[in-house]
Amino acid sequence: MSAHRFGLSWLVLGTLAMGMGALPVILPSLPAVAQNPSSQTSEFDRYMQRGYQLTAKRDYQSALVNFRRALSLRPGNRYALTAISNVEAYIARDRYAAQSSNRLTFVPTNRGMPGQRVAGATRFGECTQGSLTKIVALVPDNNLGMTAAANPSLFFFVPQSTAKSAELMLLSEAGDLLLTQQVPLNGKAGILPVTVDASQAKLQPGQKYQWIFSLTCKPNEPDANPFVTGWIERAELDSNLAQVITTMPAADRLPLLATSQLWNDTLATLVELQQSNPNDAAIKQQWQDVLKSAGIDPQIVNMPLLR
Numbered sequence: 001m002s003a004h005r006f007g008l009s010w011l012v013l014g015t016l017a018m019g020m021g022a023l024p025v026i027l028p029s030l031p032a033v034a035q036n037p038s039s040q041t042s043e044f045d046r047y048m049q050r051g052y053q054l055t056a057k058r059d060y061q062s063a064l065v066n067f068r069r070a071l072s073l074r075p076g077n078r079y080a081l082t083a084i085s086n087v088e089a090y091i092a093r094d095r096y097a098a099q100s101s102n103r104l105t106f107v108p109t110n111r112g113m114p115g116q117r118v119a120g121a122t123r124f125g126e127c128t129q130g131s132l133t134k135i136v137a138l139v140p141d142n143n144l145g146m147t148a149a150a151n152p153s154l155f156f157f158v159p160q161s162t163a164k165s166a167e168l169m170l171l172s173e174a175g176d177l178l179l180t181q182q183v184p185l186n187g188k189a190g191i192l193p194v195t196v197d198a199s200q201a202k203l204q205p206g207q208k209y210q211w212i213f214s215l216t217c218k219p220n221e222p223d224a225n226p227f228v229t230g231w232i233e234r235a236e237l238d239s240n241l242a243q244v245i246t247t248m249p250a251a252d253r254l255p256l257l258a259t260s261q262l263w264n265d266t267l268a269t270l271v272e273l274q275q276s277n278p279n280d281a282a283i284k285q286q287w288q289d290v291l292k293s294a295g296i297d298p299q300i301v302n303m304p305l306l307r
Contacts, residue, residue, distance in 0.1 A: 044073045048240040051083055056248060056256040060087050079238035083260075090259045104286040105293040106258050106266065108140035113208070117143060119215075119226035127217035128159040128226075130189055132299060135159065135215055137228040138191065140263055141295045145232045147264040148242070150202040152232065153193045155267050156213055157300045160189040167225075168194050169212040170201055178209070185215075190306040193271060203234035235262065254286065266290060271305060 051066035064087055071080040086107075093107045117137040128134070138155035139145050145154070158166065163185055170179035179201040183194050194213070196203070203209060214227035241260060245253050250269050257266040270287045277283055291301040 052244040113144045113231040128161040130160040143230040145263040151196045151198045152264045153195045171210045190304045205236045208233040
């Protein structure tokens, strides 16, 4: 996929081994929490951290009480306002999930971006086979994934094909090409994690980036290759949220990641858990629930992770 066509428009916790290489799944390395000696700041932090802890336990109403108390100490604080908005949206979107101890859903940010999460037809046809023949990006239906990681993992369904590789491109919001990354394929259909190469690019907090993922069917005719495109933004994470996340086991932080709209980190954590607990049906169900809540085709939701 040629760049001009678009107008130049937590720690490594798991490894998914491909037939031709290993693809690390990256969870965010979170910032250290700054200490402030003032009693009001300390009380604010306690309310925020308690709110996040209760969110992780799915006690959303009690979480709201704590976030609102924090807001009363710092009227207009963006982190308290965001936490309240996220929890209220989560409850409103899926009340069943809010009352279930196991079900996990995802509520995306209300800021959408243009994109194409299912590949369209190409001029010369594709090199894919089987009943599912199109690349599909595993992104929310607003085409914008949020992450806390400088080098997050993106997730794609790749169909069975004769292509030996795929290509990931990353562009700044202004359209500058930041990364071109080759991804080896083994011809099998499944869900493929692709981690942004740290040697080429690091996402900056508060910045949005466009990505383009294409299947290299015709190496000499890149404009003919099927592709998907969307956006990812690195969140400016509340230090209290970061502190709570880093003290929790992976399974415990899942509801907090999902409620905080951190799509890529939610998926990366679910992949990590599936790797370490391959026979755990509850984890598999949470993976499927999250993807279905984003409107991903049910057939793709059940496809295997490529190892």
